[in-house]
Amino acid sequence: MNQLKKLLIIGFVWPEPKSSAAGGRMMQLISIFKEKGFEITFASAAQDSDFMIDLAEFGVEKKSIELNSSSFDDFIAGLNPDVVLFDRFMIEEQFGWRVIENCPKAIRILDTEDLHCLRTARQKAFKENRNFELPDLLSEEVAKREIASILRCDVSLMISEFEMDILKNVFKINEDLLFYLPFLVDKMNEEELQKLPSFEERKNFVFIGNFLHEPNWNTVQYLKEAIWPFIKKDFPEAVLEVYGAYPSQKVLQLHQPKNGFFIMGRAGDANEIVKKSRIVLAPIRFGAGLKGKLLEAMQCGTPSATTTIGSESMHANLPWNGFIEDNPEEFSKKAIALYQDENLWKQAQKKGITIINECYQKSKYSAQLISLVNSLLINSERHRLHNFMGNLLQHHAFKSTMYMSKWIEAKNKN
Incomplete structure (x- = not known):
């Protein structure tokens, strides 16, 4: 033996x-x-x-x-x-x-x-x-x-x-x-997609990231200062929930409920939170490796909006499950369109399943x-x-x- x-x-x-x-x-x-x-x-x-x-x-x-x-x-x-x-x-x-x-x-x-x-x-x-x-x-x-x-x-x-x-x-x-x-990750099929919360059952934008990781803190800062003002101007009812382990005082100070910008702290179950959210926002400006939060979004059937750095090496030559944009104003316009257009949202969701099955088996x-x-x-x-x-x-x-x-x-x- x-x-x-x-x-x-x-x-x-x-x-x-x-x-x-x-x-x-x-x-x-x-x-x-x-x-x-x-x-x-x-x-x-x-x-x-x-x-x-x-x-x-x-x-x-x-x-x-x-x-x-x-x-x-x-x-x-x-x-x-x-x-x-x-x-x-x-x-x-x-x-x-x-x-x-x-x-x-x-x-x-x-x-x-x-x-x-x-x-x-x-x-x-x-x-x-x-x-x-x-x-x-x-x-x-x-x-x-x-x-x-x-x-x-x-x-x-x-x-x-x-x-x-x-x-x-x-x-x-x-x-x-x-x-x-x-x-x-394991393969996903259309049947599993049907079991996830629907477009109508989901609400809000979400970001999740460990704040001991500098690129995550920078992303939230960028969202607050450069992107959220554009989104709120064209979509006043918009809400962004920011989750993450180990938030510092400078992260907590960005909490602004009147402006729809919520710092929520550590996520009890990140998977459940992302499943109930309509869009993951991740305008990452520097970093390396693959972004676990973006793969998790695909697994949860949640389209995502990210940057060139965020999507790097993550999807081979396949279309992204949402969009990739480095300009903050364009990023904001596309985020609103993805949030509000059910057909666009469903197409993006399916692209995420294709990426999972082709790239992460x-x-x-x-x-x-x-x-x-x-x-x-x-x-x-x-x-x-x-x-x-x-x-x-x-x-x-x-x-x-x-x-x-x-x-x-x-x-x-x-």
Whole structure:
């Protein structure tokens, strides 16, 4: 009888699928490996939160670990996982060398979430009031760390094809080190669409986003200052409800019921809220990766209004389930038309179902991921031999990171 393969996930935070798309993404990964019979341990140095998921309910062992501590060495040597998945490059930086030292044969997978250097460079360009250009990435400090982490791992999971192209064409990363894995959902059909609330049963515009994520705060600010005045001028009865985990005081201060602009706080059940709303507004101006809120809108049969950045890599060449517009006045006009025109709304709704079924099929991508992992488990030596730059970086980073970590550990003991 074959022994169960062991997967260790080292998390940046404990998963909160109801608070962020990143939490939802992590639970999708857990479900894929669980369905294929992996024994999963989820470890993190993060503090527990009131909203983290109960991993035990999913048959996942939870383990609290410490940063810069040799106690992790004893833990991972005892566990001896076949596969280690790092949740974002910062986690690989912190624990990667310890994994290599104690479990050199373990396959190392990096889940990038999104390309952090792209998000950072776009945000910087936005704040400096200039256009972002791809060569900007080459001078971005975080890019050096992120690319080094990608090279040190056996494979990196990429959520966006646009970002895969950046890695291959701008940073010259070998495509053998990259694997495209978008959000994964089940197929939808017309019958399921009929069970969702109808056009008449829905009301209001809605925005949902975790406010620890800077692009979400910026989007709400933009809605309030640049878009909502246009919408209210032509559609005085309009109401926008803004939901999101961890709203700061500056977010709460935008609450203006007299103007139809409501800051609602954390969503109890985001899915139910989006199903009852008529349109999702998401005029995102900078960021990276795929936007979980826009895929969720499609699943809820709710058309959405977004920007070029918001829709990036989300719909292949298929028509959007609503519209894509970067000009605030045009955005407002189209949002009102989509809200008021039932035929336009129903057409947009169906386009969302097509996008889901063409671009996000769980069965397709989960099978490919497990096939890749099994191949790496068999051929890891050959795979690593051809990743010379990764070996080079591993050699030097191993030493520098190891000595820095040991110095911090010694300092903490004194």
